[in-house]
Amino acid sequence: IIKVYAKTIYHGDDTLRTILVHRDITKEYEVDQMKSEFVSTVSHELRTPLASVLGFTELLLNKELKPERKMKYLQTIYNEANRLTLLINDFLDVQRMESGKQTYEKKYVDLYPIIETAIEHQKVNTTLHHFALQSDVHQSIIFGDKSKLEQVFTNLLSNSIKYSPNGGNVTVRINENPEFVFIEFEDEGLGIPNDAIPHLFQKFYRVDNSDHRRIGGTGLGLAIVEEIVKASGGKITVESEYGKGSVFKLEFPRVITRELTKQSEGISS
Numbered sequence: 001i002i003k004v005y006a007k008t009i010y011h012g013d014d015t016l017r018t019i020l021v022h023r024d025i026t027k028e029y030e031v032d033q034m035k036s037e038f039v040s041t042v043s044h045e046l047r048t049p050l051a052s053v054l055g056f057t058e059l060l061l062n063k064e065l066k067p068e069r070k071m072k073y074l075q076t077i078y079n080e081a082n083r084l085t086l087l088i089n090d091f092l093d094v095q096r097m098e099s100g101k102q103t104y105e106k107k108y109v110d111l112y113p114i115i116e117t118a119i120e121h122q123k124v125n126t127t128l129h130h131f132a133l134q135s136d137v138h139q140s141i142i143f144g145d146k147s148k149l150e151q152v153f154t155n156l157l158s159n160s161i162k163y164s165p166n167g168g169n170v171t172v173r174i175n176e177n178p179e180f181v182f183i184e185f186e187d188e189g190l191g192i193p194n195d196a197i198p199h200l201f202q203k204f205y206r207v208d209n210s211d212h213r214r215i216g217g218t219g220l221g222l223a224i225v226e227e228i229v230k231a232s233g234g235k236i237t238v239e240s241e242y243g244k245g246s247v248f249k250l251e252f253p254r255v256i257t258r259e260l261t262k263q264s265e266g267i268s269s
């Protein structure tokens, strides 16, 4: 986008001249677009859980309720408040990443138990999905930030559930060769149209069709995932067939066991 404007300049000989200045404002325009997108996404996404918190609090305050019903409402308020916290954390994470202020711990991390735990946590959120963990290895050690890697697996697993609204199998595979640990998250959900795949890891990007739009989200989860994977020296790719399901594939440089024998303590799992 080129902005053209007239500028009048004085010359030493007291004459005036008007010149036309061309300036490329594509970057500014993109930043503006991004800001307004951010504001509308934030307001929309925060409003929904907040409305639930307010609504259920009002019910609790105004009505004589049976203890079981009270507990149910309180549980909903707790879940929605948790959702708000996670959303705000995502916004803060993205902001820290943008400004280069995100910090990453570098420690030996065993991925297998982290994935196992992340799957167990997800099981609580669904009765429609069936999870399988397939692996030949029981120790897949890389060098990275444990809590950030937990966030990667949680985001990918929760997307597999969220974008498989009719349920289905979620299969996680962990394998390795001498150099890399490979992890796949496969679902049998909505799938992703081919033309959307190159944009998937961009901030705020959401697949623009009614099936996907019906499901709430900010379009930040995968941007955060990619950033953490890259910061751990890894790579993420996706393969998908629209209407059939998706596979998110991760690869991380493996820490060779020989290196570990020199420093056998300090593996977080």
Ligand code: ADP
Residues within 6 Å of the ligand: 159, 160, 163, 164, 187, 189, 190, 191, 192, 200, 205, 206, 207, 208, 212, 216, 217, 218, 219, 220, 221, 222, 223, 246
């Ligand atoms: P959010 O889920 O908050 O919209 P993400 O960054 O996690 O944001 O995902 C970006 C978009 O990618 C989603 O809006 C969705 O359209 C698509 N997507 C992500 N994971 C899956 C998946 N497992 N199956 C189908 N579509 C997915």
